[in-house]
Structure formats: C-alpha cells, structure tokens
Amino acid sequence: MKRHDVTIVGGGCVGLSTAKHLSEQTDLDVAILEKEHHLAEHQSGRNSGVLHPGFNYPPDSKKARFATEGTRRMKQYCADHDVPCEEFGVLVVAKTDREEAHLDVLASQAEANGVEYERLDSQAEIREREPHAVGQAAFFAPEAASVDSQQYIYALAREVQRNGVSLYTGHAVEKIRSTSSGYHLATSNSDIDTTYLVNAAGLHADTLAQQVGVGDGYQVVPFRGEYYEVTPERAELCQTMIYPTPDPELPFLGVHYTRRTDGKVIVGPNAVLAFGREAYRNTNVNLSELKDILAYDGFRKLLQSKTMLSVAWSELNKSYRKEKFTEAAQRLVPGVRADDLHKSYAGIRAQLVSDDGELVKDPLAIETDDAVHVLNAVSPGLTSSLPFGEYVAGKIIEMDEPSS
Ligand SMILES: Cc1cc2nc3c(=O)[nH]c(=O)nc-3n(C[C@H](O)[C@H](O)[C@H](O)COP(=O)(O)OP(=O)(O)OC[C@H]3O[C@@H](n4cnc5c(N)ncnc54)[C@H](O)[C@@H]3O)c2cc1C
Structure with a gap:
C-alpha cells in the first residue's frame, strides 16, 4: 500500500495549484489522485478561459483578492510556461438605465480592489472598442485576459511532477475512511494511505467530504453552461470580450x-x-x-424564489431553443444571426447550495485537524487558482507545524 504525507483528490486547477505551492514550500511527499485518464476533463478545461480582475466582487472579499491577484499571477505564469494568454481586456455593456447604474458599482469596486478601468459613456465610444456591440454605456477593464485553460492545467501538471509530486490519473476515489494516522482512500485502482487530505474534487467534492462527516448542510448542484462558436467568417463581430452587465443577485455572469x-x-x-x-x-x-x-431541500427552497424560477425557465429555453440563445447573444451584438452560431462545447459548474436554499457565492474551503475540503471553488475559480491553491496549501502547512 502506498502512503503519502499529503494526498490531493482532484487534478483540476485547484488541486494542481495546491500541489504546486506545497511542493515549492515544503518537503512533504505530495500525491494527486485524478479519476480521469486525462486532465482538464471537467470545469478547469471546460470554461470561458477568461481572467477576471476583481471588479465584479465586493472590496475586502476573498473573491476580489483572489481574482485580482490571480489575474496578475496567472499572466506571469503563462508567460513563463508558454501557455497562450492574450490581454484583450473586457467590455461590460449596459443596455438600460438600471444596468448603467450598476456600472458605477463596478467602477467603485474596481477602484477599491486596485483594478484598472475606463468608463465609456456613449454608443460612439463603445463602437471604437467593439464596432458591433450596442449599448448606452460600458465599462472596460484592460487587464482581463483570455487564456488556454487546458494548456494551463498541463503546464501545472508538468511543473508539479518536476517538483516530485506523484500524479496518479485513472484513480477515482471511491471511499474515504479516517484512520489513526490520517485517511485511507479506496480508489478504482490501488489504495492509498495519507496523513493529510485535500479534497479538491470539484463536482464531487461534497459527496467525498460527507463520507468523513464534513459539509453536511451543503450540496453541489450542477449547472451546465453551453457555448456556441461564431462561424470563422463572422468572427469579426467580436474583437475582444463582450459581457452583459451582471445581475448582482446571480452568481453567473450571463x-x-x-x-x-x-x-x-x-x-x-x-x-x-x-x-x-x-x-x-x-x-x-x-x-x-x-x-x-430534486430531493434536496436546499434545491427546493432555491426554486421557491420567483426570480430563480423565471431565470431557470429562461435558461432552460436557451438550452433547448437556439432562437432563445441567439436572442441573448443579439442583446449585446444585434448583428449576429442564428446561422452564424454553431453548437460548441459545454461545461458544468459545481455550484454549492446550502440547506436553506442559498447559492453559495464565495469560495468555501472547510478545514479539520488534518484535511481541507474545497467545497466551493466558484467562478472565477480559474482566475483565482494560484492564490487559492496557495491558501489551501498554507492550511496544510499550518496543520503540519509542530504545536508549541
Ligand atoms: C461553463 C463554465 C465557465 C467558466 N468560466 C470561467 C472563466 O471564464 N474564468 C474563470 O476564472 N473561471 C471560470 N469558470 C470556473 C472555473 O472553471 C472553476 O471554478 C475551476 O475550474 C474549478 O476548478 P477545480 O479544480 O475546483 O474543479 P475541476 O476542474 O472540476 O477539477 C476537479 C477534478 O477532480 C476530479 N475528481 C472528481 N471526483 C473525483 C474522485 N472521486 N476521485 C478522483 N478525482 C476526482 C475530476 O475529474 C476533476 O478533474 C467557469 C466554469 C464553468 C463550468
């Protein structure tokens, strides 16, 4: 039976970043167990690939700090490791007075979080940046970038293996049991004993945590996000990145x-x-x-909110009826036609919901004496992955310090 000091379940951006920081800052023997045979099969490889500097998040929140710092660190990481990354900047477009008022909130958050921005107050200014976007005002964040998230994951994996981390792919953790000296992990392949455990299993993190009595009171609810690709002949419709003004009540950016x-x-x-x-x-x-x-109380309570029900209905329509998806796309770029859009990939967000029916909007990592369970690596989890992984690694390092 193999034994490691630290075993990380999940080889996504959170698990790999945690391994990177542990292997740089300690001599601990670290392993990663990944159920798939290839990396980046789930959230970390099926996303928009956008680095979001922290203008969307309240000052002093973990999300704002991780996103702002994460954007800068990840750009440097990509430059150092030949991962494609383009600093296009992001344009957030307001179509109504209410949305325009929310741009003020984004501006004050950007200022408080130290994020560069520019306000565009007319359609003419918007057109200078994005000739096909339409709105009454906009917010431009030049630091936002587009990154190849799959290549980022493989760069991290190569780096941690060079640092001596054991990466076991094709090892699905099926059962976790506490032992007198840590945990016993039964996997679909060989079994592993470990002193410390990091659960970074994304869509399955709640199920694994609950096997050792952690995270009752929460459940991951999977929300699929589908993409269309604009046909290459019409790709000039978007030069950089165009976003709607986010609804502060919803965790997803639209x-x-x-x-x-x-x-x-x-x-x-x-x-x-x-x-x-x-x-x-x-x-x-x-x-x-x-x-x-469907049996989860938290999910039923979530659906009791009229807003959530109407959002759910409209999103469902976008999934099954292309014309509804096209309408959402036309809100930002009216010139796009249904024929310009071709079905592309989809990703699934591991959205944590609490028993009282709340969508958990902040990152959540629950610590015990000898484990960290990452229950909510919520978006922008890719952007935040370097500081967030360092934070999780820091918790393990504290646990390993001899108590005085
Ligand atoms: C549609 C979509 C768009 C997004 N867009 C952005 C964006 O533009 N910018 C941004 O910053 N963030 C974005 N995000 C969020 C970001 O992708 C996630 O927050 C981040 O990837 C979470 O990483 P993770 O390592 O926690 O999870 P994952 O990448 O899901 O990794 C978890 C890993 O654990 C493995 N695993 C699960 N169960 C087991 C088990 N039992 N045994 C062993 N291994 C197991 C899985 O196979 C997986 O590889 C988006 C997410 C989605 C879904």
Whole structure:
C-alpha cells in the first residue's frame, strides 16, 4: 500500500495549484489522485478561459483578492510556461438605465480592489472598442485576459511532477475512511494511505467530504453552461470580450462573447440545471444524481424564489431553443444571426447550495485537524487558482507545524 504525507483528490486547477505551492514550500511527499485518464476533463478545461480582475466582487472579499491577484499571477505564469494568454481586456455593456447604474458599482469596486478601468459613456465610444456591440454605456477593464485553460492545467501538471509530486490519473476515489494516522482512500485502482487530505474534487467534492462527516448542510448542484462558436467568417463581430452587465443577485455572469487565444469566438454560457453532475449534453440524464438534486431541500427552497424560477425557465429555453440563445447573444451584438452560431462545447459548474436554499457565492474551503475540503471553488475559480491553491496549501502547512 502506498502512503503519502499529503494526498490531493482532484487534478483540476485547484488541486494542481495546491500541489504546486506545497511542493515549492515544503518537503512533504505530495500525491494527486485524478479519476480521469486525462486532465482538464471537467470545469478547469471546460470554461470561458477568461481572467477576471476583481471588479465584479465586493472590496475586502476573498473573491476580489483572489481574482485580482490571480489575474496578475496567472499572466506571469503563462508567460513563463508558454501557455497562450492574450490581454484583450473586457467590455461590460449596459443596455438600460438600471444596468448603467450598476456600472458605477463596478467602477467603485474596481477602484477599491486596485483594478484598472475606463468608463465609456456613449454608443460612439463603445463602437471604437467593439464596432458591433450596442449599448448606452460600458465599462472596460484592460487587464482581463483570455487564456488556454487546458494548456494551463498541463503546464501545472508538468511543473508539479518536476517538483516530485506523484500524479496518479485513472484513480477515482471511491471511499474515504479516517484512520489513526490520517485517511485511507479506496480508489478504482490501488489504495492509498495519507496523513493529510485535500479534497479538491470539484463536482464531487461534497459527496467525498460527507463520507468523513464534513459539509453536511451543503450540496453541489450542477449547472451546465453551453457555448456556441461564431462561424470563422463572422468572427469579426467580436474583437475582444463582450459581457452583459451582471445581475448582482446571480452568481453567473450571463451569455458573453469571448475571443479565445486560438482566434475562435465563442458565445455563452447559459446556466441550466444539468440532469447529472457530468451531464454535458441536454439529452444526458443520470437518474440517481437527478433524484438526489430534486430531493434536496436546499434545491427546493432555491426554486421557491420567483426570480430563480423565471431565470431557470429562461435558461432552460436557451438550452433547448437556439432562437432563445441567439436572442441573448443579439442583446449585446444585434448583428449576429442564428446561422452564424454553431453548437460548441459545454461545461458544468459545481455550484454549492446550502440547506436553506442559498447559492453559495464565495469560495468555501472547510478545514479539520488534518484535511481541507474545497467545497466551493466558484467562478472565477480559474482566475483565482494560484492564490487559492496557495491558501489551501498554507492550511496544510499550518496543520503540519509542530504545536508549541
Ligand atoms: C461553463 C463554465 C465557465 C467558466 N468560466 C470561467 C472563466 O471564464 N474564468 C474563470 O476564472 N473561471 C471560470 N469558470 C470556473 C472555473 O472553471 C472553476 O471554478 C475551476 O475550474 C474549478 O476548478 P477545480 O479544480 O475546483 O474543479 P475541476 O476542474 O472540476 O477539477 C476537479 C477534478 O477532480 C476530479 N475528481 C472528481 N471526483 C473525483 C474522485 N472521486 N476521485 C478522483 N478525482 C476526482 C475530476 O475529474 C476533476 O478533474 C467557469 C466554469 C464553468 C463550468
């Protein structure tokens, strides 16, 4: 039986970043268990790939700090490790007076969080940046960038392996049991004993945590985000990245345009309840997981809110009816036509919901004496991954310090 000082379950950006910081800052023997045979199969490789400097988040919040610092550190990381990353900047467009008023909130958050920005007060100014975008005002954050998230994950994996971390792919953790000296992990491959545990299992983190009595009171609810690609002949419709003004009540940023580092322009994601934690197509159903979601009190309470019900209905429509998705895309760029959009990939967000029916909006990592369970690596989790992983590694380092 193999034994490691620290075992990290999940080889996404959070698990890999935690391993990177542990391997740089300690002599601990670190392993990562990843259930898939390839990396970046889930959230860390199926996202918009946008680095969001912290203008969307309240000052002094963990999210603001991680996003602002994460954007700068990740750009440097990409430059040092040949990961494609383009500093396009992001344009947030307001279409109504209410949205325009919210741009003031974004501006004051940007100032408080030390994020550069520019206000555009007319359609003419918007057109100078994005000739096809339409709105009455906009907010431009030049530090936002587009990154190849899959190449980032592989760069991290190569780096941690060079630092001596053992990366076991094809090892799905099935059962975790506490022992007198840590944990015993039964996997789909060999079993592993470990002194410290980091649970960074994304869509499955709550299930694993609950096996050792952590995180009762929460459940991951999977929300699928689907993308369309703008046909290459019409990719000039978006030069950089165009976002709607976010609704502060919702954790998701809304259907937006992203120019990727390979030149493709993608539009999305919507946010529709997935009928299974890995149900990437709207025809995929995992009956037992769906039953668990529908039976969850927190989910039922969430749906009691009229706003949530109407959002759920509108998002569902965008998933099953292309014309509804196109309408959302046309709100920002009226010139886009249904024929310009072709179905592309989808990602599934591991959105934590509490028993009282709240969508948990902040990152959440629960510590015990010998483990850290990352229950909510909420968006912008990719942007935040370097400081967030360092934070989780710091918790393990504190646990390992001899008590005085
Ligand atoms: C549609 C979408 C768009 C997004 N856009 C952005 C964006 O533009 N910018 C941004 O900053 N963030 C974005 N995010 C958020 C970001 O992608 C996530 O916050 C981040 O990737 C979470 O990383 P993670 O390591 O926690 O999870 P994951 O990447 O899901 O990694 C968890 C890993 O654990 C493994 N695993 C699970 N169960 C087990 C088990 N039992 N045993 C072993 N391994 C297991 C999984 O296979 C997986 O590889 C987006 C997310 C989605 C879904």
